[in-house]
Amino acid sequence: MNQFQYVRPTKNKAAIDTVAKEQTAMFIAGGTNLLDLMKRGIVVPEKLVDINKLPLRKIEKENGAVRIGALALNGEVAEDKLVLEKHPLLSQALNAGASAQLRNMATVGGNMLQRTRCPYFYDTALPCNKREPGTGCGALQGFNRMHAIFGHSDKCIAVHPSDMSVALVALDANVLVSGPKGDRKIPFAEFHRLPGDTPQIDTNLQKGELITAVEVPETAFTKNVNYLKIRDRASYAFALVSVAAALQIENNTIKDARLAMGGVAHKPWRLTDAEKALVGKPATEQTFRQAAEIAMRGAKAFEHNQFKLKLGPNTIVQALKNAAAAV
Incomplete structure (x- = not known):
């Protein structure tokens, strides 16, 4: 790991200005993913801007939505009374992620920004367009059991690892950000990017922009919900396939539905x-x-992840059945 400078601003503007002005400066909060990337030499920031002193941890009801501060811890959000009442799907997704120890350290903003766990991305001896553009995608002809079946390109077939984000996209959340040019709101569905020709760019954040909160509008999905995660072991494993399912049911008829996959x-x-x-x-x-x-429809598998073409629809059906039966 290279040497780096470390600062702890107490104002949003100071943190934003530092990262905006310095080419390799990065925000850090829980650090549960960033530190791993630094240790492996995948990212080499010259300055870390610790944002833990910023006032971004509240969970509150605001203007018909639940507003969750970017520094709220995953474990806190999952057990928060307001979240459990208004958005139990989000709570289920958070509890399916990582381990209790990591959930008590990882932040909501950091969860959204975590990088793929593709082994070709993490091994600097192997080609990876996401880590080093132009070197190729080792997973295309390599071992691709964990990889994408939707939205991939010939440059990258990695998957996003977040469970929380699957629930948030299903719930039509918005991401609130502040940056050098002011504040803006990004629909969650538009926050992350598909790989296309630029797989090294994960999100539509601009340089220096800081996630301040996630806003989840109130919905009728407070009962018939289910987050189903299929993985190789019961704890601390990333999803082979996951499904966030939410139904509004009246007299056994579906009045509204939300569905997303991880x-x-x-x-x-x-x-x-x-x-x-x-x-x-x-x-x-x-x-x-x-x-x-x-x-x-449109799913395309590779040599080692053909099973996802069957596992995917079966997981959707089971998640919907679980949601319909929830009380």
């Missing part, structure tokens, strides 16, 4: 066509299977 794309993968197919239909397994079939 472990299948470079960003949390919202299934809007499948959602539309659910609305107005009875909450039955046949309905769920029809929606799952629609959800998987």
